[in-house]
Amino acid sequence: MSDTTKKPVLQVKNLQTYFKTDDGIVKAVERVSFDLFIGQTLGIVGESGCGKSVTNLSLMRLIPSPPGKIVGGEVLFKDKDILKLSNAEMRSIRGNSISMIFQDPMTSLNPFLRISTQMVETIVLHQALSKAEAKKKAIEMLELVGIPAPEKRVDDYPHQFSGGMRQRVMIAMSLSCNADILIADEPTTALDVTIQAQILELIKELAQKFHTAVIMITHDLGVVAGMCDNVCVMYAGRFVEKADTDSLFGKPLHPYTQGLINSVPRMDKTNGGKLFSIEGQPPNLINLPDCCSFHPRCDKAMDICRKKYPQLTEVEKGRQVACWLYLDKEGTENE
Amino acid sequence: MSNKQPLLEVKDVKLHFPIEDGVLFKRQVGAIRAIDGISFTVREGETLGIVGESGCGKSTTARAIAQLHPVTEGNIYFEGKDLTKMSTKELLATRKNIQMVFQDPYASLNPRMTVRTIISEPLNIYVKRRLLEMSQTEIENRVEELMEIVGLSRFYKNRYPHEFSGGQRQRIGIARALALNPKIILADEPVSALDVSIQSQILNLLKDLQKEFGLAYVFIAHDLAVIEYISNRVAVMYLGKLVEIADSVLLYKNPMHPYTQALMSAAPIPDPQIEKNRKRIILKGDVPSPDKERIGCYFYDRCPKKMEYCKTHIPPMKDLVKGHQVACWLYGKKGE
Numbered sequence: 001m002s003d004t005t006k007k008p009v010l011q012v013k014n015l016q017t018y019f020k021t022d023d024g025i026v027k028a029v030e031r032v033s034f035d036l037f038i039g040q041t042l043g044i045v046g047e048s049g050c051g052k053s054v055t056n057l058s059l060m061r062l063i064p065s066p067p068g069k070i071v072g073g074e075v076l077f078k079d080k081d082i083l084k085l086s087n088a089e090m091r092s093i094r095g096n097s098i099s100m101i102f103q104d105p106m107t108s109l110n111p112f113l114r115i116s117t118q119m120v121e122t123i124v125l126h127q128a129l130s131k132a133e134a135k136k137k138a139i140e141m142l143e144l145v146g147i148p149a150p151e152k153r154v155d156d157y158p159h160q161f162s163g164g165m166r167q168r169v170m171i172a173m174s175l176s177c178n179a180d181i182l183i184a185d186e187p188t189t190a191l192d193v194t195i196q197a198q199i200l201e202l203i204k205e206l207a208q209k210f211h212t213a214v215i216m217i218t219h220d221l222g223v224v225a226g227m228c229d230n231v232c233v234m235y236a237g238r239f240v241e242k243a244d245t246d247s248l249f250g251k252p253l254h255p256y257t258q259g260l261i262n263s264v265p266r267m268d269k270t271n272g273g274k275l276f277s278i279e280g281q282p283p284n285l286i287n288l289p290d291c292c293s294f295h296p297r298c299d300k301a302m303d304i305c306r307k308k309y310p311q312l313t314e315v316e317k318g319r320q321v322a323c324w325l326y327l328d329k330e331g332t333e334n335e
Numbered sequence: 336m337s338n339k340q341p342l343l344e345v346k347d348v349k350l351h352f353p354i355e356d357g358v359l360f361k362r363q364v365g366a367i368r369a370i371d372g373i374s375f376t377v378r379e380g381e382t383l384g385i386v387g388e389s390g391c392g393k394s395t396t397a398r399a400i401a402q403l404h405p406v407t408e409g410n411i412y413f414e415g416k417d418l419t420k421m422s423t424k425e426l427l428a429t430r431k432n433i434q435m436v437f438q439d440p441y442a443s444l445n446p447r448m449t450v451r452t453i454i455s456e457p458l459n460i461y462v463k464r465r466l467l468e469m470s471q472t473e474i475e476n477r478v479e480e481l482m483e484i485v486g487l488s489r490f491y492k493n494r495y496p497h498e499f500s501g502g503q504r505q506r507i508g509i510a511r512a513l514a515l516n517p518k519i520i521l522a523d524e525p526v527s528a529l530d531v532s533i534q535s536q537i538l539n540l541l542k543d544l545q546k547e548f549g550l551a552y553v554f555i556a557h558d559l560a561v562i563e564y565i566s567n568r569v570a571v572m573y574l575g576k577l578v579e580i581a582d583s584v585l586l587y588k589n590p591m592h593p594y595t596q597a598l599m600s601a602a603p604i605p606d607p608q609i610e611k612n613r614k615r616i617i618l619k620g621d622v623p624s625p626d627k628e629r630i631g632c633y634f635y636d637r638c639p640k641k642m643e644y645c646k647t648h649i650p651p652m653k654d655l656v657k658g659h660q661v662a663c664w665l666y667g668k669k670g671e
Contacts, residue, residue: 047530162621192388192557194618197601201617219531222603226610245607261605263535265564267587268604274542275564277535281500 008035015073024286028054030237041214043228051237052217096126099174103186105166109158116154126177141172164195183215236293242320253321341376348409368625369395371575382552384566392575393555397521434512438524440504444496451492457514481510502533519551559602574633581659591661
């Protein structure tokens with residue numbers, strides 16, 4: 001982020017995705033902006049229902065519509081606004097330049113089709129290769145992600161692979177078209193710790209090899225600490241803090257980030273006493289008040305927090321936070 | 336501490352699920368060895384954490400203790416009495432002291448019951464079988480009391496589970512487990528379905544309850560940090576076997592079994608400085624299927640420190656330092 005001369009591969013500006021429900025409008029993603037640079041790994045952390053996944057489905061234009069709709073903002077990929085592309089143009093980007101790995105490797109592969117069929121389908125669609133060449137490429141990719149005897153296993157069905165192996169297949173598939181951006185949506189949540197370590201290592205290695213930018217969505221702060229260069233913390237549909245990983249963990253600014261970091265039990269420290277915990281529940285995203293959505297759970301809440309939403313503002317170089325503790329309250333105090 | 340009789344003693348327990356073949360005349364063709372010979376004790380008021388990867392038999396262990404599955408071999412003693420040899424009636428009376436909290440707060444509460452019915456159900460069952468004497472008003476009061484204990488407002492007692500969030504549901508599950516004043520609670524991954532901020536609330540609640548009621552916990556989780564936080568002693572499980580048991584502080588400071596070492600080094604730590612300088616032991620391959628009888632160490636296939644000897648000899652549990660037991664041929668004399 002410090003290198004401002006570089007151009008971002010992906011620029012998201014004020015993205016807004018809403019869902020229409022019988023009870024009202026759910027503002028799942030509200031004015032989210034970020035830049036992603038080549039070779040960078042960006043983490044998006046937050047709890048369930050905070051809009052992490054919807055943000056990324058919006059980038060891929062995979063929001064089911066209705067009820068969902070991207071109501072505002074821009075997503076610039078190589079200077080083109082993805083949100084304005086035709087469906088055909090979008091298809092040529094999806095799975096090709098921007099690809100995605102999903103959380104659950106059990107359900108994201110088609111159980112009726114051989115791995116080879118599924119991989120060849122993607123490759124033939126996006127590259128000028130014959131089926132036989134595509135299969136060769138598929139085997140090559142499987143070998144790269146560490147699947148033993150790929151020339152045999154390529155003709156297996158998904159159920160013949162274990163969870164970790166299936167996630168490897170997903171990674172092979174998503175990188176088979178030399179994607180510029182890889183969106184990993186909780187890629188290791190369904191996996192065991194020892195397998196998680198394998199998969200994270202693999203993503204790191206391949207991202208470096210192919211110069212792929214990675215967006216890593218997770219709720220696990222440990223994964224963020226090990227994988228990401230920059231982190232965005234999301235709460236109730238908005239980014240509340242953006243920083244590079246070191247400073248975020250070194251000195252978290254937003255009370256929510258502080259709470260999140262403090263409420264994780266840690267192996268490397270003896271925690272004899274009580275764990276810190278954020279009281280209460282995350283808010284319902286329907287009819288959010290027009291003020292800081294974290295204030296009912298915040299122990300530092302002030303009057304102004306209940307009246308006005310703090311805009312995400314740069315407080316230090318490369319650090320943005322949306323909290324009145326760090327913002328200039330002038331012009332609002334006399335209310 | 337050691338001269339006292341342990342609250343719970345699990346001794347050489349094996350639990351195999353049969354694999355059957357044939358349509359009409361079923362015959363057993365093999366067995367899934369979910370638990371393959373484990374022994375441990377739980378003392379009054381302490382927390383024993385059981386940690387391991389999915390499919391290693393953690394949950395089956397909890398279910399075996401609660402006698403939800405009959406064990407294939409071995410004994411489970413609760414306060415000196417063998418649960419596996421009890422009559423149904425005796426078992427029911429004893430099991431009042433052993434309660435469970437389940438992983439999924441969405442699936443473990445009946446969606447058609449109100450909170451009041453859910454929490455009072457165990458009480459009503461024991462009243463009906465004349466194992467407990469309580470009037471309906473007493474039960475009603477007890478339900479309200481339990482709700483306050485776990486941090487729910489008593490005004491919610493006529494609501495249904497779907498009206499609550501995941502964390503609140505887990506509180507309902509805990510209230511239900513506390514209803515009969517148990518001595519031990521078997522908590523099977525009680526926080527793994529919850530968000531971080533809610534997880535810490537529930538962990539704190541469990542610790543407070545332990546202090547208040549002198550409960551013992553068998554706490555099952557796959558998250559090493561959670562286990563470290565809640566447990567006095569920790570047992571590490573792999574493929575239906577225990578590989579290491581020790582005091583929590585001891586185990587985390589000095590893990591001895593290669594599997595424990597790998598597990599610890601694989602778990603991410605939320606600190607980028609530490610993460611950058613860590614050396615990971617990355618295990619190769621997956622956990623093998625537990626359907627074979629093994630003649631060597633169960634961890635042999637994936638062990639980074641395997642020796643020829645391990646292939647054909649199953650390492651027994653050995654007491655190394657006081658209270659630190661390891662099942663590995665790297666330590667102690669071979670052929671004992």
